Amino acid sequence: MRLTDLTHDFSKGGAESSSGLHDLALAEGGSSARYGASHTARIMPVSTFSPAQSVAVATFDGAAIDDGQSEARVNWRPAHLAAKRLVDIVGAAFGLILLSPLLIAVAAIIKLTSVGPVFFRQERTGLDNKSFQILKFRSMYTDRCDLSGVAQTVADDPRVTPIGRIIRKTNIDELPQLINVLLGDMSLVGPRPHVPGMLAAGVRYEELVLGYERRHAMRPGITGLAQANGLRGPTIEVEPSVMRVACDIEYIRNFSIWLDIRILFRTLINEVLRGRGF
Template sequence: MVRQNQSVFAQLYAITDIVCIQVIFLLSYWLKFQSGWIPFEHSLPFNRYFLWALVYGLIAVGTGYIVGFYTSKRRKNYAFEFYKVIQVHIISLFILLSVLFIYKEVDVSRSFLLLFIMNNILALSFYRYLLKVTQRGMRSRGYNKQFVLILGAGTLGRRFYKSVNHHPELGFEVLGFLDDHKDVHDQPNENMKPILGAIDDLEATLKEHLVDEVIIALPLDAHHKYAQIINVCERDGVKTLIIPDFFDVLPSRPYFDNFAGIPLINVRDIPLDEVRNRLLKRAFDILFSAATLLIISPLLLLIALAVKLDSKGPIIYKQERVGLNRRNFFMYKFRSMRTDYAHTSDTGWTVKDDPRMTALGKLLRRTSLDELPQFLNVLLGHMSVVGPRPERPYYVEQFKEDIPKYMVKHHIRPGITGWAQMNGLRGDTSIEERIKHDIFYIENWTFLFDLKIIMKTFVNGFVNKNAY
């Protein structure tokens, strides 16, 4: 029943979004072409624009279904919904531009499209915000609530109960607990809901109380009861959710996978494991790197000439690094050290006023200009524009023993810039903090997150006080 309701609501949301998009189209068309506030060039007639607005509405709804915009968000906050609105309309804009290109519709006003997309993002975000506030208000008055029964009043159950109480806006209310050890866990002084009975009283409890979800928070030695519990819940049409007794050792976003019909718990959700995400990121890497190399080619030639004149040795320095899936590759940089110190560069940290550095090398390092040849690594598939910075094999062997979860960073391609670097973590900074930021990036990757990091790289500049 719950899933059916969610499906109905998803369809209502989709229809409402299409209607809203058409209303926004009419407003945007009036602002651009009829208000007189914005100068405009000769363009297509109204009916052609209206046709493409309808197409855009269908594209936006289809994209929304693909990225999970129309799934249940009871457990999500508004920030998640706002992010999804932006994601849907940015992706839909690129799809629409592709369709316009295919159909050679070159007379569509680009400034109108920008106005149309911005108005959609603002209007839909405001509409969803009002909807969220209305839902929270209804739930605070007791409407649209989901009633929860927790099986297990031990550490897991009490922890979940406290989490539910910290988020009343989500509309969940705990009715109580069932536990076989009431004399041990019954602690009325903790302001907890009562223990209504033993685990075997589940069927009677479901008949006596209106329960929407049963949360199983039992210890490992009670797993033999799961089958009976699930059977009772499914017979009464109650959703069952399980908190694994070992969840403390799991990362923040594990998920269920499937292999040959056998369910598996994947302990780390990595968005780039999905083919569509990998293809999107790789396509962007190729286009961005090729365009960048073309634009900065005069600067590359100038730096190459300066390196050659500054000191003896090759212009490009190749250094072995550990990349995707722990495979080694050679990372390219403009040479910044004297060649007589080459044998120490793979095992020695660079420090302030490092005697191995050339005069030009210090400037290249401080401004990160020595990193520019790594766009070739991106084109070759060794690296990505955005990702964790790769390290030398010598240090990887040390860090993986001393720093928890250090090797997780090798689940994706390393990058020229990254989330850790945008938070000032490069050069002589904490490796532990870098890894925390790298793992956050890996688990929360989105295309917009990459764009944000790239924009911050340009805004913050390339000069770093910790880069030697």
């Protein structure tokens, strides 16, 4: 499997596919879908809508991401997982120290500009399907926050405070999750943690995607392969929502420290420096 395929920008359209991910086919059985003028990915069904219809999701280099039946081909070595945890601890500690002036400044501004706590806590599903409390800088008005996570955030969301718009745009609101990493709840890189009962296109993820629970085989991450490929925001449409899970499972199957570094670097460029959050 080529790393360039793993980090392909699925949001980029082409002459033959102006709508990118939205051109994914709905099919019964294998087919093909074109994401751009120069990239064609083979696809397999991983989710069922009716007895005769299923969602087709891309694979990389012809390897099926998930068929909802076979076990994920995970070949981790204890040394690799230990190295990943070491990188998490060192990276999170270094990040908290390096960014402490920014974190203190943001916390002070949040406290001075709106009523409520500095941090927002919410239940998320983590490793082995266990729940934990994720930390974020509070970016919404306290009386409008949805602790359940069912009400997804959209562009120009009226619940978001003025400072919240800035820290969400640059993803600074996610930085407190470095504490979650130190606590062992999260990793720097991994599938983004969902709220229990997370919806995709109005349907619970576990009902929409067969094998969905396999994304809980690793600690959830502050960022992941899906986010590095621009797959983020509200899960309103089916194909992008399913592709996120496909990316999560593909990451788990192909985990390496080098891949983590590539994902972190790409996230820094796309999500922080270019401010693609909302």
